[in-house]
Amino acid sequence: MSEQAIRENMVKWGRSLFERGLTAGSSGNISVRLDDGYLMTPTNSCLGFLDPATLSKLDPQGRHVSGDAPTKELPLHFAFYEQRPASKAVVHLHSTYATALSCLSDVDPADAIPPITPYVVMRAGRVPVVPYTRPGAAEVKPLIAALAAEHAAVLLQNHGPVVAGATLDAAVFAIEEVEEAAKLAIITRGMPVRLLDEAAIADLDRHFKLR
Ligand SMILES: O=C(O)[C@@H](O)C(=O)COP(=O)(O)O
Numbered sequence: 335m336s337e338q339a340i341r342e343n344m345v346k347w348g349r350s351l352f353e354r355g356l357t358a359g360s361s362g363n364i365s366v367r368l369d370d371g372y373l374m375t376p377t378n379s380c381l382g383f384l385d386p387a388t389l390s391k392l393d394p395q396g397r398h399v400s401g402d403a404p405t406k407e408l409p410l411h412f413a414f415y416e417q418r419p420a421s422k423a424v425v426h427l428h429s430t431y432a433t434a435l436s437c438l439s440d441v442d443p444a445d446a447i448p449p450i451t452p453y454v455v456m457r458a459g460r461v462p463v464v465p466y467t468r469p470g471a472a473e474v475k476p477l478i479a480a481l482a483a484e485h486a487a488v489l490l491q492n493h494g495p496v497v498a499g500a501t502l503d504a505a506v507f508a509i510e511e512v513e514e515a516a517k518l519a520i521i522t523r524g525m526p527v528r529l530l531d532e533a534a535i536a537d538l539d540r541h542f543k544l545r
């Protein structure tokens with residue numbers, strides 16, 4: 335895919351996520367790893383109204399080279415890229431149900447989304463909760479780095495989901511599934527839910543390796 339096509343794909347997905355209410359205002363950010371650096375959404379931009387020409391471009395060392403100033407969440411994105419060489423895109427949203435789960439004090443911080451359906455296991459795997467840090471703080475980087483080699487998706491405590499994928503399309507599909515699974519988890523809370531058992535999860539892990 336040419337860089338121009340990648341820019342247009344970022345704009346397309348940003349608009350789609352925003353129009354479906356998966357992140358509001360200027361929340362959320364998207365990045366894609368290129369052969370010669372990275373494209374990032376600009377800080378304080380609305381995902382619904384991105385411009386391919388003003389996306390931030392960074393060099394391979396993370397230095398801003400063109401476009402508007404990048405998202406303040408660079409440490410978040412680079413933590414995934416450094417730990418997951420096969421990941422080519424990272425998406426962070428403030429989607430309602432995944433964010434709601436990230437605020438609950440009784441979720442398992444090692445595995446916040448119960449395996450109710452196979453799709454979340456296939457697309458996102460086990461989703462841990464990263465302890466709270468201020469948005470944009472560098473302190474988030476080592477916290478995610480400790481998890482990212484094993485986890486393509488995390489919930490930032492009291493903040494929202496972040497997901498890495500082999501392509502931007504894959505990262506978007508995975509974060510949409512995290513949101514859907516979080517929604518199921520919340521609406522079935524307190525009900526006698528039948529979870530997938532360990533054998534079923536291991537079978538999915540073998541068949542659908544995440545990058
Ligand atoms: O929650 C925040 O402030 C950030 O994590 C965010 O979602 C948007 O930040 P920018 O990408 O810097 O606009």
Ligand SMILES: [Zn+2]
Nearest residue numbers: 361362469494
């Ligand atoms: Zn955020």
